[in-house]
Each structure stands twice: as structure tokens, then as C-alpha cells.
Amino acid sequence: MANSNAAQLPAVGVIGLGSMGYGVAASLLRAGFQVHAFDVRRETLDRFAAAGGIAAESPAALAARVRIVIILVVNAAQTDAVLFGENGAAGALPAGAVVISSATVAPEFAVQLGARLTAMGLHNIDAPVSGGAVKAASGELSVMSAGDPAAFELCQPVFDAIAAKLYRLGDEPGQGSTVKMINQLLAGVHIAASAEAMALGIKAGADPAALYEVISNSAGSSWMFQNRVPHILDGDYTPHSAVNIFIKDLGIVLDSARKESFPLPLTATAHQMFLSAAAAGHGAEDDAAVIKIFPGITLPERKQP
Amino acid sequence: MANSNAAQLPAVGVIGLGSMGYGVAASLLRAGFQVHAFDVRRETLDRFAAAGGIAAESPAALAARVRIVIILVVNAAQTDAVLFGENGAAGALPAGAVVISSATVAPEFAVQLGARLTAMGLHNIDAPVSGGAVKAASGELSVMSAGDPAAFELCQPVFDAIAAKLYRLGDEPGQGSTVKMINQLLAGVHIAASAEAMALGIKAGADPAALYEVISNSAGSSWMFQNRVPHILDGDYTPHSAVNIFIKDLGIVLDSARKESFPLPLTATAHQMFLSAAAAGHGAEDDAAVIKIFPGITLPERKQP
Numbered sequence: 001m002a003n004s005n006a007a008q009l010p011a012v013g014v015i016g017l018g019s020m021g022y023g024v025a026a027s028l029l030r031a032g033f034q035v036h037a038f039d040v041r042r043e044t045l046d047r048f049a050a051a052g053g054i055a056a057e058s059p060a061a062l063a064a065r066v067r068i069v070i071i072l073v074v075n076a077a078q079t080d081a082v083l084f085g086e087n088g089a090a091g092a093l094p095a096g097a098v099v100i101s102s103a104t105v106a107p108e109f110a111v112q113l114g115a116r117l118t119a120m121g122l123h124n125i126d127a128p129v130s131g132g133a134v135k136a137a138s139g140e141l142s143v144m145s146a147g148d149p150a151a152f153e154l155c156q157p158v159f160d161a162i163a164a165k166l167y168r169l170g171d172e173p174g175q176g177s178t179v180k181m182i183n184q185l186l187a188g189v190h191i192a193a194s195a196e197a198m199a200l201g202i203k204a205g206a207d208p209a210a211l212y213e214v215i216s217n218s219a220g221s222s223w224m225f226q227n228r229v230p231h232i233l234d235g236d237y238t239p240h241s242a243v244n245i246f247i248k249d250l251g252i253v254l255d256s257a258r259k260e261s262f263p264l265p266l267t268a269t270a271h272q273m274f275l276s277a278a279a280a281g282h283g284a285e286d287d288a289a290v291i292k293i294f295p296g297i298t299l300p301e302r303k304q305p
Numbered sequence: 306m307a308n309s310n311a312a313q314l315p316a317v318g319v320i321g322l323g324s325m326g327y328g329v330a331a332s333l334l335r336a337g338f339q340v341h342a343f344d345v346r347r348e349t350l351d352r353f354a355a356a357g358g359i360a361a362e363s364p365a366a367l368a369a370r371v372r373i374v375i376i377l378v379v380n381a382a383q384t385d386a387v388l389f390g391e392n393g394a395a396g397a398l399p400a401g402a403v404v405i406s407s408a409t410v411a412p413e414f415a416v417q418l419g420a421r422l423t424a425m426g427l428h429n430i431d432a433p434v435s436g437g438a439v440k441a442a443s444g445e446l447s448v449m450s451a452g453d454p455a456a457f458e459l460c461q462p463v464f465d466a467i468a469a470k471l472y473r474l475g476d477e478p479g480q481g482s483t484v485k486m487i488n489q490l491l492a493g494v495h496i497a498a499s500a501e502a503m504a505l506g507i508k509a510g511a512d513p514a515a516l517y518e519v520i521s522n523s524a525g526s527s528w529m530f531q532n533r534v535p536h537i538l539d540g541d542y543t544p545h546s547a548v549n550i551f552i553k554d555l556g557i558v559l560d561s562a563r564k565e566s567f568p569l570p571l572t573a574t575a576h577q578m579f580l581s582a583a584a585a586g587h588g589a590e591d592d593a594a595v596i597k598i599f600p601g602i603t604l605p606e607r608k609q610p
Contacts, residue, residue, distance in 0.1 A: 186525030220491030
């Protein structure tokens with residue numbers, strides 16, 4: 001059933017099988033695509049092959065077999081490496097192929113990447129994603145995208161398979177990454193603010209669970225407050241998204257604004273809070289661990305399973 | 306019909322007929338209560354009398370006629386004045402009467418107020434409210450409350466008439482104001498963060514309306530982002546809640562934490578941003594006007610009606 005339209009569907013490549021990339025690749029398989037994948041971790045690649053995907057030996061080997069490739073690596077440096085480094089994908093893609101670049105990168109990088117790929121006869125869709133590993137796995141990501149309308153037409157079935165919301169923000173790469181950057185600014189500030197608020201509440205003797213319940217239903221709530229404070233209440237800092245990720249993402253925001261001489265007082269403060277958490281040894285923990293920078297309070301302990 | 310149970314309902318006093326107090330008083334009238342009211346603005350009092358309420362000449366005059374009084378003035382100083390100042394309510398209330406104190410005040414003040422009223426043979430419910438003028442008018446406020454269970458029993462029909470959610474947070478005054486303080490911390494930081502994010506987005510060339518649409522549906526969203534950014538998009542800074550209110554409320558948060566030697570990096574930064582807005586002449590504008598502190602960007606202009 002799932003493969004009934006496979007003849008009309010283009011072959012797709014996915015580079016980067018982390019928590020987001022694996023979910024996207026699995027969603028494409030489920031929708032009937034032939035999915036080629038590359039990841040530096042051999043065991044992840046083997047797992048994907050066992051699930052029905054096709055493992056590639058390198059980005060270049062993958063690129064020779066597809067007309068659409070989605071890059072879901074961690075940052076700009078890795079995006080650059082898998083496209084233009086040794087055995088990179090860009091040189092091996094057929095003319096007119098589309099590169100969907102989905103790592104969180106500076107808007108400036110997104111603009112330059114688009115120009116570079118265009119000069120090689122390729123299309124680029126600037127397409128950072130939001131929603132986390134669960135939405136990636138269920139094919140319900142939000143995609144903040146910008147690029148050539150003709151490329152979008154070719155990729156429509158791909159977006160149908162991986163996204164619940166496809167925001168089209170412009171006809172040139174850049175605006176997708178700009179909106180994603182603003183989203184990360186708010187997400188990072190809201191996580192740090194949630195930690196600061198819960199820390200003060202605990203200091204003032206409030207019951208943390210009652211505080212969470214009331215604020216979640218009041219004007220002080222945020223998506224991040226509702227999502228991250230339960231980690232604090234459970235005393236469980238298993239990383240869904242780590243402190244170090246927001247050091248990186250808020251760093252991108254601050255660097256971009258600084259190039260334009262633009263001040264971001266709250267973002268800079270939140271960045272320092274995440275840096276304090278990392279300096280104290282919590283960089284690899286869940287980002288809610290930023291609450292550990294507040295001294296003199298007793299946080300809820302982890303319940304025994 | 307609305308008055309069919311009036312014989313069983315206690316007479317209630319409302320002191321302070323601002324946007325919150327007037328809505329509460331009107332909700333009580335609608336529920337069939339006999340409602341006495343006092344406000345320093347004579348014309349507001351006349352309007353309430355014309356709507357079916359009973360105007361009092363002073364807090365003391367009001368207090369002599371009721372067993373429950375709700376204080377909905379602006380701050381701790383006004384709460385103190387209407388209760389203990391010249392012609393204040395406290396000395397005129399019958400023994401066993403309940404004072405529901407709903408201004409946003411420091412938790413320390415709420416604790417002291419409870420002790421003072423108890424020493425006079427009165428009950429006190431610490432009961433700050435959230436929800437804004439619209440929810441006050443429709444009788445759907447959230448109430449963050451703490452106080453003597455016997456007092457709650459007497460006041461249940463009052464809360465039924467004015468609140469959609471009554472959070473009971475403790476048996477002594479203080480915890481209601483603590484939770485409200487934490488809510489205001491987050492609300493203030495989120496308004497300032499919304500402004501910072503929209504300012505950077507505009508600087509980076511994003512379409513403000515598209516940015517609002519995407520972020521509202523993404524992990525960067527907050528209650529305040531969804532509520533206040535439309536004011537920025539409309540270029541309409543008619544005050545629903547003014548910049549000066551958050552200078553006051555975040556000031557309460559910072560003062561309370563400072564007494565405990567507790568650091569609040571984001572709250573302090575947001576407070577400075579609201580102070581910058583007020584120093585530039587925007588203190589009486591809507592709190593979304595904090596975005597005007599960001600130089601070098603062109604904000605959406607007000608549409609002509």
C-alpha cells in the first residue's frame with residue numbers, strides 16, 4: 001500500500017540521521033519514497049538499512065542516485081562539509097537537483113549557501129525545521145522555508161511526507177533561517193526565564209507543582225515553560241535538547257545581530273546563563289538544567305522508577 | 306431571575322473600580338449580589354450606581370454594610386490606605402468579616418496584611434487575580450489564593466461569580482501573592498523578549514506578520530507573544546496594560562528577591578528595558594511599546610481606521 005505511488009515519487013537522500021534526520025528519513029520511507037541515507041555513525045546507517053532504507057558510503061555516493069537531498073546535520077560547518085568537503089554531495093548531484101538545507105544556521109550562511117549552489121546549477125531551499133524528535137518521527141514538523149518556487153514544486157511530496165506546516169517565507173534562501181533564528185532566540189530566553197521563575201518560586205517557598213499548574217494556565221505561560229518545567233519537577237535532566245545546543249543557537253543569534261551592531265539584552269543574558277550552566281559541568285544535560293545555576297535552593301529530586 | 310437567591314447571598318463590597326474592579330463588581334451584580342462600591346473617582350461610582358450598584362462615600366461607610374470586601378486597588382500603598390487610612394475599611398468591618406485582597410503586592414506585604422487583619426478579628430484571603438479586563442467583566446478571572454478555609458467557605462459564592470479558576474495555594478496569606486509574583490516575572494520577561502525578537506526580525510528584513518504567524522505556532526511562542534505582538538503589527542500602543550505597570554511589577558519581584566539575596570538576571574534585564582522605554586517617554590503607552598527602545602528599525606505604522 002505505502003509503495004503504490006513509488007514509481008511517481010522521486011528518490012530522496014537524507015544526510016544526517018540524528019534524532020531529527022532519522023525521523024524525517026523514516027517518515028519518507030513510510031510515505032513510499034526510495035530513501036538513500038548517509039551518516040558518519042555506521043550503526044545508525046545499518047539500523048536505517050534494516051528498516052528499509054538504502055545506506056550510502058558517502059555524501060557523494062548518495063548524491064549520484066537522487067534528485068532531492070535533505071541536509072539534517074547539526075550546524076553550518078557540517079552542512080559545508082557534507083556538501084563541499086571530501087566526497088561532498090554538491091559536486092555529485094545531477095544538474096537541477098534540489099538541496100533542502102535544514103540545519104539551524106545564521107541567515108547570512110543560508111544566503112551564501114544558496115548563491116553557491118545556484119552557481120553550480122543546483123536549487124536550494126533554506127528550510128530549518130521545528131518540532132523536535134517526536135514530530136520528526138511522525139512526519140509533522142514545522143518547516144520555515146524559502147527558495148525557488150520551481151524547487152518547491154518538485155519537493156512538494158517530500159514536504160507532504162515530513163511536515164504538518166510548511167511556511168513559505170520567500171523566493172530566495174535566507175528568510176527561512178531568519179525566522180528560525182528568531183524562534184530560537186525566544187525558545188532560549190523562555191527556557192532560561194522558566195528556570196529563573198521556578199528558582200525564585202522555590203526560594204520563596206512555593207510548591208513547585210502548584211506553581212507549574214497555575215502558571216501553565218496563566219498569562220506567564222510559554223510553550224517552553226509547559227514543555228521544560230516538567231523535567232525540573234521530575235528532577236530528570238536526561239537531554240532531550242542539551243544546554244550546549246542553546247549555547248550554539250543563541251551564539252548564532254548574537255553573532256548575527258552583532259554583525260549589524262544590533263543589541264539583544266535578554267538574549268545575551270540568557271546566553272550567559274547557559275554558559276554558566278555549562279561551566280558548572282551541565283552542558284550535556286537537558287537545557288532545563290540551566291536552573292542549576294541558581295544557588296541556595298533545593299531542586300526536586302529524581303523519582304526512583 | 307438573577308436576584309432569586311439574593312436573600313441567601315451575603316452583601317459584598319468592592320473597593321477600587323478600575324478596569325479589574327469594575328468588571329468584578331459588575332459580575333457580582335449579575336450574579337444577584339447586593340454590591341456596595343467605593344472609588345475615588347466620583348463619575349465611576351455614579352456609573353456603577355446607575356448600573357444597579359450602591360455607591361459608598363468612603364471605605365468605612367462601605368465596610369459597615371458588608372461581611373465581605375474585595376480590594377482591587379493598584380498596589381500595596383493603596384491597599385494599606387483604603388484599609389487603615391482615614392475612613393479606612395478595616396476598623397468599620399464587623400467581627401469575622403473577610404477582606405479579599407487582590408492587588409499585586411510583595412508576598413511579604415501579603416503576610417503582614419494577613420497578620421494585621423487577624424489581630425483585628427477579621428479574616429484575610431490573599432487573592433491576586435489574572436486575566437485582564439475582559440475576563441474580569443465576564444466573571445472568568447484566575448484567582449491565586451491563600452487563606453483560612455472557613456473564610457473560603459463564606460466567600461465561595463463570590464468566587465463562583467467572578468472566577469473561572471480559583472487556585473487554593475495555602476491556608477495562610479502569602480502563597481497567592483508569591484505565585485502571582487512569579488507569573489508577573491514571566492509575563493514581564495516575555496513581553497520584553499517578544500519585543501527583542503520582533504525588533505531583530507524586522508532588522509533582519511523578515512516580514513513582521515509572517516514572523517508572528519510562524520512563531521505563534523512554534524516552540525518560541527508564549528501567551529504574551531500571542532497577545533502583545535498584534536499591538537506592534539497594528540502600530541497601536543493604546544495602553545491595555547502600560548509600560549509603567551511592568552516597571553512596578555518587576556520592581557516588586559526584584560525587591561522581594563533582593564531581600565533574600567537572590568539573583569534574577571533576566572528579570573533585571575527586562576526591568577531595565579521597561580525603564581529605558583519609560584525614560585524615552587513611553588511609560589504610559591501599552592507595554593508592547595518596549596520595542597521602541599531598539600534603534601535603527603522601522604516599526605509598522607498605525608493603520609488609519
